[in-house]
Amino acid sequence: MDDELGENEERLILAGCFIAIQKIGAEQIRILKFNQKSKLGIDRLKFDTDSAIGRPYGLFEVANGKVQPISTSRQLGDKQLPKRDLLELPKLVSGDSESVDEVAAAASDCAPSSSSNQKNEAGAGNVVDVQAISHDEVVRLKEAGISGDTLVAKLVQGSSTFSQRSLYGQEKYIQRKSNKHSCQVLLLKPTISLIAQSYYLKDPERIGNLRGDLLGLLLQCGGIHSSRKVLVFDQVLGLLTSAVLSRLGGQGACIHIHRGNTAQSIPCVSAMNYNEQIMSTFMPVRIQSALQGKTLPWSESNQQNQRKKTLAPTKNESGSFTLDEANGDGEPSAKKPRLGGDSTDLAIEDEENETEMDDVEKRRVLRTAREEMGIAVMKEGVDSLIFATRTVHPQSLLEKLYPHLKMSGTISIFSPQLNPLLEAYDWLRQNHTVVQMQLSDQMCRNMQVLPDRTHPLMSQSIGGGFILSGIKVDNTKPTVTIPGTNASGTRANTVR
Amino acid sequence: MSIDNHSSSFAGKLKTESLDSNSSAAIDLYSPSFLKYNDVIEDGDTVMVYVSFNMIYAIVVKRGLTLSMKYGALRHDFIIGKRWGSRVSATAGFVYVLRPTADLWTRTLPRRTQILYTPDNAFILHLLDAKPGSVICESGTGSGSLSHAIAMCVAPNGHLYTHDIEESRTRKVEQEFKDHGLSDVTTAVVENVCVEGFFVSNACDGVFLDVPEPWRAIGHAKDAISRMRGGRLVSFSPCIEQVQRTAEAMASNGFVQITTVEIVPKTYKVIGKISQTLEEFDVDGDPFTNERNTKSNDENGETKALPTSIKAIPYPAQQPTHTGYLIHATMLPFVE
Numbered sequence: 050m051d052d053e054l055g056e057n058e059e060r061l062i063l064a065g066c067f068i069a070i071q072k073i074g075a076e077q078i079r080i081l082k083f084n085q086k087s088k089l090g091i092d093r094l095k096f097d098t099d100s101a102i103g104r105p106y107g108l109f110e111v112a113n114g115k116v117q118p119i120s121t122s123r124q125l126g127d128k129q130l131p132k133r134d135l136l137e138l139p140k141l142v143s144g145d146s147e148s149v150d151e152v153a154a155a156a157s158d159c160a161p162s163s164s165s166n167q168k169n170e171a172g173a174g175n176v177v178d179v180q181a182i183s184h185d186e187v188v189r190l191k192e193a194g195i196s197g198d199t200l201v202a203k204l205v206q207g208s209s210t211f212s213q214r215s216l217y218g219q220e221k222y223i224q225r226k227s228n229k230h231s232c233q234v235l236l237l238k239p240t241i242s243l244i245a246q247s248y249y250l251k252d253p254e255r256i257g258n259l260r261g262d263l264l265g266l267l268l269q270c271g272g273i274h275s276s277r278k279v280l281v282f283d284q285v286l287g288l289l290t291s292a293v294l295s296r297l298g299g300q301g302a303c304i305h306i307h308r309g310n311t312a313q314s315i316p317c318v319s320a321m322n323y324n325e326q327i328m329s330t331f332m333p334v335r336i337q338s339a340l341q342g343k344t345l346p347w348s349e350s351n352q353q354n355q356r357k358k359t360l361a362p363t364k365n366e367s368g369s370f371t372l373d374e375a376n377g378d379g380e381p382s383a384k385k386p387r388l389g390g391d392s393t394d395l396a397i398e399d400e401e402n403e404t405e406m407d408d409v410e411k412r413r414v415l416r417t418a419r420e421e422m423g424i425a426v427m428k429e430g431v432d433s434l435i436f437a438t439r440t441v442h443p444q445s446l447l448e449k450l451y452p453h454l455k456m457s458g459t460i461s462i463f464s465p466q467l468n469p470l471l472e473a474y475d476w477l478r479q480n481h482t483v484v485q486m487q488l489s490d491q492m493c494r495n496m497q498v499l500p501d502r503t504h505p506l507m508s509q510s511i512g513g514g515f516i517l518s519g520i521k522v523d524n525t526k527p528t529v530t531i532p533g534t535n536a537s538g539t540r541a542n543t544v545r
Numbered sequence: 546m547s548i549d550n551h552s553s554s555f556a557g558k559l560k561t562e563s564l565d566s567n568s569s570a571a572i573d574l575y576s577p578s579f580l581k582y583n584d585v586i587e588d589g590d591t592v593m594v595y596v597s598f599n600m601i602y603a604i605v606v607k608r609g610l611t612l613s614m615k616y617g618a619l620r621h622d623f624i625i626g627k628r629w630g631s632r633v634s635a636t637a638g639f640v641y642v643l644r645p646t647a648d649l650w651t652r653t654l655p656r657r658t659q660i661l662y663t664p665d666n667a668f669i670l671h672l673l674d675a676k677p678g679s680v681i682c683e684s685g686t687g688s689g690s691l692s693h694a695i696a697m698c699v700a701p702n703g704h705l706y707t708h709d710i711e712e713s714r715t716r717k718v719e720q721e722f723k724d725h726g727l728s729d730v731t732t733a734v735v736e737n738v739c740v741e742g743f744f745v746s747n748a749c750d751g752v753f754l755d756v757p758e759p760w761r762a763i764g765h766a767k768d769a770i771s772r773m774r775g776g777r778l779v780s781f782s783p784c785i786e787q788v789q790r791t792a793e794a795m796a797s798n799g800f801v802q803i804t805t806v807e808i809v810p811k812t813y814k815v816i817g818k819i820s821q822t823l824e825e826f827d828v829d830g831d832p833f834t835n836e837r838n839t840k841s842n843d844e845n846g847e848t849k850a851l852p853t854s855i856k857a858i859p860y861p862a863q864q865p866t867h868t869g870y871l872i873h874a875t876m877l878p879f880v881e
Contacts, residue, residue, distance in 0.1 A: 060774060060878055071802075106775070107877045108801065120880045125799045235801065237875075240674040262664070262808050265671030269663055272646035274697045275677040276580065296698065298677025432582070456630025457644040471855045474815050484595050484641055485649075488813040488857060491664055496785075496805035496870065498792045503785055515813075522595070522630045522641040 060105045062236060064098075067320040068106070069243040071235045074228030078247040080239055080320045088114075094234060101236055111232045112194040119233065181207035187230075197232040204230075217502075239320050241292045248286065248317070250510065256285040257439040257465040258512035262493045264292055264437075270461040270487075270518035271433040278302040278426050280453060282436040282446055287315025289437040289463075290331075294318065299326040304423040304431065305333045306450075310347055311416065332423030333416070340449060342428065344420050347413060430455035437463040443473040443517070451477075456523045465514040474517055482524035490515045578726025579645050579693070580700055586627050586642060591725055593643040593653060594619070603645065603653040605724055616640060645725070647694040654721075657714055660690040661755070661781070664810040665868055670698050672779045672873045673751035677703055680749040682769050684708035684738040684756055689718040691753065696727045706744045708736045738762045743769035754780040759787060759872075760794035767798045772879035783869040791872050800874035807870045814860035 062068060064085040071078045072092045079091060087098050100115040108124055109116035182203055190200060204226050205211050211222060237243060245261040259267075267289070273279060273296045281303055283289045293303045305312055312318075312333040321327075338345050434454050436446055443462045454460065460483065464470050470488060477483045490513055495506045579591065586592055586606060594602045596615050604612055606621045613619070616638025624633060629644045643649065648663045661669070669691060675681060679699045686692055686709035696705045709715050715733045722731045734744045739758055742765035743749075752766040759780040770776035778800060780791050788805055795803050821829070 073801075105878050105880065107880055118880050121799065121877070124877075124880075235877075242671055242674055245671075261671055262668040262806075265667035266664055266810075269648055269667035269670065269694070272648065274580065274647075275700055276582065295676045298702070300677070300701070456628060457642075458630075459646065467857060471815055471857055475855055484643075485598060485601075488815065489664075489810055490813075491808045491810040493806055493808050496788070496807070498788055498803075498805050498872075500789070500793075503789055520595075520630075520643055522632065522643070523628065524632055 060238070062101050062104055062106060064102050066322045067239050069235075069237040069239045069247065071237070072231060073108075073233040073235065074231040077250055078243055079251075080244055080247050080316075091234065094232065106236055106238050109234050109236055110196075111234060112196075113192075116234065116236070179209040180204065181209070191230075197227065197230045200230045201226045239322065241288075241295050241321070244291070244317050244320050245288060248288065249512075253510060253512045256288050257437060257463070258514050259285050259288060259437055259463055259465075260493055260513050262491060263463060263513060263516060264288065266489075266491070267435065267437065267461050267463050267516055268292055268296060270459065270516060271435040272459050273297070273433060273435070276300045277433060278304075278429075278431045279433045279435055280304045280306070280427065280431040280450060282306050282438065282441070282450070283315065284439040284441060285317075285437045285463075287312075287317040287319075289435065290315055291317040291321050293435065294323060294327055294331055295321065297327075297330045299329055301330050302332055302423070302426045302431070303330045304339075304426060305331065306336055306339050307333050308336060310335065332419050332426065334420050334423040334427070338420055338424060339427065342424060344417060344424060347417075427453045430458070432458045434458070434460045434462075436461075438469070439465060442469050444469070444476045447473055447476060451521075454521050456521055458521050459518065460521065461516060461518040463514055463516050465512075467515050470515050470517040477519060482522050483519040484522050486517070486519035488515060488517050579647075579650070579697055580726060584628055586624055586629060588625055591645050592624060593645055593649045594624075595641040595643050599652065601643075601649060601653050603650065614640075647697050650693050650725075651690045654688055654690060654693075655717075656688050657717065658685075658687040660688045662690070662865075662868070663694075664808055665781070665871070666691050666694040668808055668871065669753060669779055669781070670694060672871065673753060673777050675699055675703075675751060677701065679703040679751060680706075680745070680771075681751045681753065682706045682708070682738075682743045682745065682749045682766070683753045684736075684743070684762065685710065686714050686718050686733060687755070688714070689721055691755075692718060692731070692733075693721075693725070693727070695753070696722065696731050700727065700730045703730060705731045706749070707731065707733045708738050708744065709733070710735065710737045738765055741765075745769055747772050749776060750774060751777045751779070754778070755869075757787075758790075760790040763791065763794040763798050763800075767800070767876060770876045775876050775878040777873065777875055779871055779873045781869045781871055783867070785870065788870045788872055795872065795874045800876055803872065803874040805870050805872045807867070809866055811859055811864060812861075813857040815855055815857050818854035818856045820854060 062083060064083065066083055067080055068083045069078055069080055070089070070091055072094060075092055077092075081089065083089075083098055083102070085099060085102065088095055089098050094111045096111050096114050096116045100117075101109065104118055108119045110119050187200070187204075190203070195203075201223060205223065208222070211219060214222060241264070242261055245256075245259070245264055248256045249258075249260055271279070273293055275296070275298045277297065278301055279293050279297070281290050281293055283305060290303060290305050297303055305315075307313065307315075318331070323331075335345065431453055432455055434447075434450055436443060438446065443464060446462075447460075451460075460477070462470060462473060474486060474488060477486065492511075493513070495509050497504055497506055581590075583590075588606060588608055591603060591605050594604060594612060594614070596602070600615065602612060602614060604610075604621070606624050608622050608625065610621045611618050612621065614635070617636030619633065619635040619640065624642055627633060627642055629642065631642055632639050633642055647666070651660065651663050651666060654660070673679070673681060673695075675695060675698045677699060680703055681695050681699060683692060683695060683705060684707070686707040689707075692705060692707045699705060707715075707718065709718075712735045715735045719728075719731075719733045722728045722733065732744065736742075736744060738754075739756060739761035743752070746768050748771055749769050750771065752769055754762055754766065756762055759782060763778070763780075766778050770778070778795065780795075782788050782791060792803055792805065
């Protein structure tokens with residue numbers, strides 16, 4: 050019964066958790082904290098969060114400032130309209146509004162196409178489209194709760210140029226209007242791929258252009274899986290750390306080297322709503338502690354208290370219009386209600402009721418314990434070094450952290466620039482024995498898929514980076530000095 | 546290229562079904578694990594014998610056997626008891642013994658079909674949101690390259706159901722799972738998913754399709770995905786015509802966020818910058834020619850001692866520019 054409840058909760062939108070939100074027809078995905086009693090806006094759609102809380106993740110329709118789940122049968126009904134024969138389109142359009150509605154619905158059927166398609170391609174380029182329905186009227190209709198499809202049908206009727214457009218032009222018009230006026234939103238449980246895509250589209254520089262496919266490759270080159278001990282250096286908003294935590298699934302170690310007293314600027318970890326079990330592998334270690342191999346005394350800065358003070362009002366304001374986007378510098382372990390041992394969802398409020406000193410003290414004890422665990426694992430040796438750097442030179446990381454890597458352990462490093470990796474490559478080759486070294490990048494190309502008009506997108510985000518990977522080996526025989534060229538000319542003694 | 550004892554260890558597995566059932570009862574179940582983390586190599590472990598870049602042999606170490614390769618013969622007894630990552634001497638050189646990873650397995654596995662390589666495997670795992678505990682269905686099994694990547698990713702509490710129409714492939718991959726300690730997290734079945742559907746229904750978190758007519762399997766994929774949790778679907782197709790029909794089938798079955806992508810990886814080699822002056826050239830000649838003459842063992846892209854300035858160039862000159870399109874989509878949880 051408890052299990053069932055737990056699994057049920059997994060699929061429900063809960064107050065205070067992060068969700069991924071995407072408007073149907075739009076590319077952008079936003080990762081937001083879903084607070085109670087607030088209004089949420091995405092692409093001109095606004096709704097009360099309360100109307101979604103307690104419902105399963107899925108597809109919703111926004112009307113009158115509230116969301117309403119769209120049933121699977123209705124969603125399917127929309128999709129299963131007979132495939133429109135392009136030749137029939139003019140007939141349909143000239144008919145009554147219901148058939149236009151069908152056209153609109155069928156148009157929304159198509160996979161979302163790129164924004165590059167969205168230029169007006171009316172047959173005669175210099176004909177100005179006169180829309181009979183004014184902007185005010187559209188707003189009025191929307192406030193009255195008109196459905197997106199009906200609105201598009203009205204706009205098609207109101208367009209003076211629609212009938213003069215080519216068939217493709219008509220279809221594009223419908224597609225464009227449907228995307229613009231769609232009232233449907235996806236409210237999804239955040240996943241690593243959604244978070245990666247969201248940041249890559251919104252803020253690629255903050256994650257060093259670490260695209261989803263490169264993140265996947267970085268993890269795979271690092272051989273990350275459950276029970277592995279992984280040393281992470283992350284300058285990409287916690288995206289890499291979060292992905293490693295996800296792949297460890299609560300077993301192993303994710304040592305996260307960070308600045309300052311607490312692990313900061315890792316919103317991608319918070320965004321996953323990890324439970325206590327997953328977070329049990331999260332071992333933040335301060336840079337100085339990592340370098341000296343022991344837990345140092347906590348610097349008694351009032352920075353900590355200050356942070357606490359600035360955080361607290363945000364929480365109190367949760368009743369008002371707050372969009373707590375997963376952007377902040379918050380300390381994820383503190384934001385995790387369940388990590389502190391309080392297993393209720395109300396833990397945040399409990400924390401608030403406690404005195405600040407107790408709270409700070411409690412966190413410090415927890416942080417110390419985690420850091421000690423992390424340092425202990427580093428002393429034993431880790432199975433993977435995995436870095437995603439933006440400004441820190443990978444060679445500097447290797448100089449400090451490479452000794453902690455076990456033999457046969459993997460190195461995988463991402464950098465948005467090639468040169469630092471070349472220097473790291475050279476360092477590894479000159480100073481140590483690393484085999485199977487590989488330097489690579491990859492192009493990731495999105496396709497427009499439409500009947501008879503499938504081709505790569507005309508333009509898309511192309512930012513990316515490079516990955517250096519290799520495997521550490523034990524080269525104790527002093528005769529060989531050049532790694533990677535084992536036993537080339539000089540033959541080792543025949544062993545008997 | 547095929548190494549006697551290397552292949553004999555595989556042949557040994559095939560012909561000794563009965564012996565194996567004995568030994569699997571006698572030896573501990575998890576012995577030869579891809580997931581186990583002992584410090585030293587034990588009898589029955591799968592070991593990646595690294596000879597040079599991309600010349601790696603996967604062997605199951607067994608007392609009494611010998612691997613012969615470029616640097617002569619290497620007795621398995623010699624490997625047992627060594628620490629992972631050690632340098633081990635053979636009769637005519639030495640090798641390194643590496644711990645298996647999904648990437649190394651993909652590079653070394655015995656190919657029975659075309660296989661998916663690490664860049665695609667990695668991206669597919671990412672698109673499936675695979676993690677420990679995930680239940681994933683895959684078809685076809687092929688040579689088990691992606692199957693191993695998925696199995697290692699979803700272990701220890703998830704599961705992979707892998708389907709293929711060829712019984713021989715299924716049996717072989719089953720044996721490999723057993724050898725690699727992945728039996729507990731995998732089920733390999735002979736089934737045509739386009740006709741019979743998947744082994745499970747209303748159960749999995751992700752479906753991966755690599756079949757000639759994926760559009761025929763989309764409805765079955767929907768059926769396999771958990772209605773309560775929803776899930777992800779990824780289909781691999783080399784041809785754009787297949788993509789077209791598959792995407793249509795996904796839309797008509799109610800999948801959302803349908804997206805088609807392809808990745809084109811590129812590998813580099815690190816070289817010294819071209820910086821010779823005319824006078825130096827007069828004295829030293831062409832360093833690249835000299836390099837080529839001395840790099841007999843180095844068919845790999847790992848060049849030697851570098852000048853002060855380093856650069857990278859794409860290497861090898863010929864690289865894959867297309868494997869297949871990945872069409873991926875989301876099935877939402879069922880709503881009344």
